[in-house]
Amino acid sequence: xxxxxxxxxxxxxxxxxxxxxxxxxxxxxxxxxxxxxxxxxxxxxxxxxxxxxxxxxxxxxxxxxxxxxxxxxxxxxxxxxxxxxxxxxxxxxxxxxxxxxxxxxxx
Amino acid sequence: xxxxxxxxxxxxxxxxxxxxxxxxxxxxxxxxxxxxxxxxxxxxxxxxxxxxxxxxxxxxxxxxxxxxxxxxxxxxxxxxxxxxxxxxxxxxxxxxxxxxxxxxxxx
DNA sequence: TCGTTAATTGACGAAATGATCAAAAAGAGA
DNA sequence: TCTCTTTTTGATCATTTCGTCAATTAACGA
Numbered sequence: 001x002x003x004x005x006x007x008x009x010x011x012x013x014x015x016x017x018x019x020x021x022x023x024x025x026x027x028x029x030x031x032x033x034x035x036x037x038x039x040x041x042x043x044x045x046x047x048x049x050x051x052x053x054x055x056x057x058x059x060x061x062x063x064x065x066x067x068x069x070x071x072x073x074x075x076x077x078x079x080x081x082x083x084x085x086x087x088x089x090x091x092x093x094x095x096x097x098x099x100x101x102x103x104x105x106x107x
Numbered sequence: 108x109x110x111x112x113x114x115x116x117x118x119x120x121x122x123x124x125x126x127x128x129x130x131x132x133x134x135x136x137x138x139x140x141x142x143x144x145x146x147x148x149x150x151x152x153x154x155x156x157x158x159x160x161x162x163x164x165x166x167x168x169x170x171x172x173x174x175x176x177x178x179x180x181x182x183x184x185x186x187x188x189x190x191x192x193x194x195x196x197x198x199x200x201x202x203x204x205x206x207x208x209x210x211x212x213x214x
Numbered sequence: 215t216c217g218t219t220a221a222t223t224g225a226c227g228a229a230a231t232g233a234t235c236a237a238a239a240a241g242a243g244a
Numbered sequence: 245t246c247t248c249t250t251t252t253t254g255a256t257c258a259t260t261t262c263g264t265c266a267a268t269t270a271a272c273g274a
Contacts, residue, residue: 001133001151001152001153005133006129006133009129009130009132009133009136010129011201011204012129012132012194012197012198012201013126013127013128013129013131013132014127015197015200015201016123016124016126016127016132016197017123017124017127017128018127019120019123019127020120020121020123020124020125020126020127021120021124021261021262022113022116022117022119022120023116024120025116025119025120025123026108026112026113026116029116037220037221038220038221038222039219039220039221044108045108046108047263048263048264048265049220049221049222050221050222050223050263050264050265050266051262051263051264052221053221053222053223054222054223054262054263055262056221056222057222057223062200062204063200063201063203063204063207064200069270069271071220071271071272072218072219072220072221072270072271072272073219073220073221074220074221074222079200079203080196080199080200082193082195082196082199083196085193085196086189086192086193086196087119088189089187089189089190089192089193090119090122090123091119092187092189093122093169093170093171093186093187094118094119094122094170096170096186097118097169097170100170128231128232130232144250144251145250145251145252146249146250146251154233155233155234155235156250156251156252157233157234157235157236157251157252157253158232158233158234159251160251160252160253161232161233161252161253162232163251163252164252164253176240176241178241178242178250179240179241179242179248179249179250179251180249180250180251181250181251181252
């Protein structure tokens with residue numbers, strides 16, 4: 001694994017890292033089919049505006065969402081529709097993990 | 108977003124989080140079509156054995172890979188083939204991000 | 215221009231993560 | 245049993261991340 005390969009992996013893993021937080025993943029799901037302002041997102045996730053704003057900037061820097069101004073509001077939208085497809089796959093992984101845990105207990 | 112929803116998101120985001128590190132993403136790609144022992148993975152990623160072992164345990168706990176013993180060796184395999192499909196989508200995001208950066212410079 | 219609304223930024227402390235070293239398991243074979 | 249090989253685990257420290265507060269920016273209308 002040379003330097004070039006490591007840089008390539010860094011670029012890609014940043015996308016996963018950005019989605020690797022419950023609030024940020026919640027935002028991605030929330031935006032899957034519509035544009036929303038920061039205030040809507042704050043209402044939805046239920047934490048402080050400044051916290052949400054920082055999570056949004058992480059998603060934006062990763063290229064997962066984009067924004068535009070509309071008067072006083074900033075509207076955010078998903079720029080990565082394929083993320084939603086991948087969720088099905090991730091759900092499968094989560095269910096598999098739960099099965100493993102069940103097996104540990106039931107034997 | 109109630110407690111139940113937050114727990115659901117936590118379970119899912121853990122999968123992304125596990126892939127959100129260059130070494131771990133490199134392992135996922137390396138295992139995409141074959142089983143490998145820890146020693147092979149160490150050779151491939153080029154860092155210490157104990158470091159690799161800890162990254163493997165994170166991927167395993169997330170349900171992304173699984174292991175089996177074969178004599179002295181522990182063989183790891185991918186349990187999430189859909190991860191490889193999703194890579195294409197992530198590559199698109201990375202390229203989009205690079206375009207944005209280029210636009211910043213060229214104006 | 216002033217006040218209001220919407221959002222971002224900076225500073226800070228607590229908590230989590232990552233790399234490295236040494237020590238410990240766990241199986242294979244003499 | 246003793247030793248070698250392969251891998252995991254524990255301790256430690258530096259770095260990063262996360263959430264909260266206060267301050268700031270930006271646009272709108274009166």
